[in-house]
Amino acid sequence: MKSNSKHVWVPGPIIVGAGPSGLATSACLKKQGVPSLILEKENCIASSWKLRTYERLKLHLPKQFCELPLMTFPPDFPTYPTKRQFISYLEAYAEHFSIKPLFGVRVQCAEYDPSIGLWRVQGNDLEFICRWLIVATGENAEAILPDIGGMSEFQGQVLHTSFYKNGDDFRGEKVLVVGCGNSGMEVCLDLCSSEVQVSMVVRDKLHILPREILGISTFGLSMWLLKWLPMKLVDAFLLLCSWLILGDTEKYGLARPKIGPLKLKNTTGKTPVLDVGTLSRIKSGQIKVVPGIKRFTNKGVEFADGRQEDYDTIILATGYRSNVPSWLKEEEFFDKKDGFPRNPFPNSWRGKNGLYATGFTRRGLLGSSMDAHRIAEDIACQWKSKTKHPPLEM
Template identity: 45%
Template sequence: MAQYNNSPEWIPSKSESTVIVVGAGPSGLATAACLTQNSIPYVLLEREDCFASLWMKKSYDRLHLHLPKQYCELPLMKFPSTCPKYVPRKDFLEYLDNYVDHFHINPLYQRRVVGASFDQDSKKWHVRVENTAEGGHEEEYLGRFLVVATGETSDPFCPAIEGLSSFPGKVIHSTRYKSGKEFEDKSVLVLGAGNSGWEIALDLANHGAKTSIVVRSPVHILSRGTVNVGLFLLKYLPLSIADALMVLLSKITYGDR
């Protein structure tokens, strides 16, 4: 993995740039690459000690991109031809590492944003940051534009469920799940039917767990092939029509049960 000199002694307590990007996940890295390509100065702030921290630290072993690789490439760089159609976690992290190297992206790590405000007089954003690597002292960054690329699922959420505190078994969030090996021959209940829920349930079953899954609301089950059809339709049809056709195809294929 690429290593960067992120020592705070060369970073002033107040710094100004054209663009401030918050979050060094795939979206933040893509933004940084496009800014670099257009010679636009920017600063990239990341609260963790690495880029793509969800992929690095909080993803399970069998994780793959859920769409074909041509739909998941970041701007200005394709996946290597050697990558499989559905890119596994290890290959995706290698791709991101090469992306960071190629565009000379140098995030400022362990910078936790604590506030942001827009000054009408100067027409600039003022972003206050806590430098957790240096005892939490505060830094300020100024920029004409602010890009928030923190993602919508960056923090795990565990709902309060009656009786959960007295449950004698193991309870973990999907961000702490790695493999189904330790759950062989055990009864496991998966809550939620998003991408992670389905893939973890499959991984558990493949490792011999007695797996059940609970879904709060009705879901439409789509195979990889069906999803590819939907992506093709979106090239020519409005989202509402493509979505309706996909729901119909799902009912024809799997029934309405």
């Protein structure tokens, strides 16, 4: 910690991150009568949604599974709200609960000081002192850039999906999308709709599920069935429905893992793809499926099977990761390798010495809401039962 920093005492918890998870936790704390302070490195709430997402993005799940605590979506919102609608909801949420983050504060270091029994949080030229620290930077804090040989030799454009906005920017080009998760699939569909010649790298096996089964959300149906049936049977049902609705995806270079989609998500965190129309473009040949990349060339790539192909642009749909290990000085609660809590859901929200985590459940906004309620209730019990520290003399 910087010795010349100005010290600021915060009587309630500090929340790092003003995304949906941080906002939800702040609102739940406020309902319990506990004040909080959100520190946010960007100059706006929900910076990932506002600054790093493509224009055609919609919520992958129906809106009832994506609401934050204590406030529903407007009734006129569609089943799958758009990016702009979701951002407007988050802005209304922050205004409704009078949540006012401290923007432009990048947390460089946070460490528990056992000599005073409090957390020291270094942000810019300030050192915040607090009893409770809530990590809400989430699963997608920074882009993953793969290390592929020869990338510097490629003469075209290489960008991560966090910089991709819409397909019109690439009209008439030949584009390779590296990655076949939900983002990669949607970017391919968006490019295809803009008359771009697009190919998609599929290196691993993956599950593609219909977004809806007989007009019912596949996710919602899965959650309901899991209340009554073991996961193995629900997985078998989902795969049968997928085969009936989508057909045999392996014929198009999209082989399925042996483990069912729900079990795979539970054990590895790998989310199945919910098809929004990309598969039909793959079947028609408008989107070409290609194998993994061996190396870049000056005009394109060489694939794992030895074939070479030229491209104008390469878009990396290679996902995101947690950045917690870069700033949180803590050894037990968070895993230094992946930046996630060591304990799996539903026990991933509380650590020791007043440390909490929200938005690391691998269960999307629904998991964040569950975290927010638990954290607020736990801190409220301590807030009401213990004498609060007076401001420290620094």
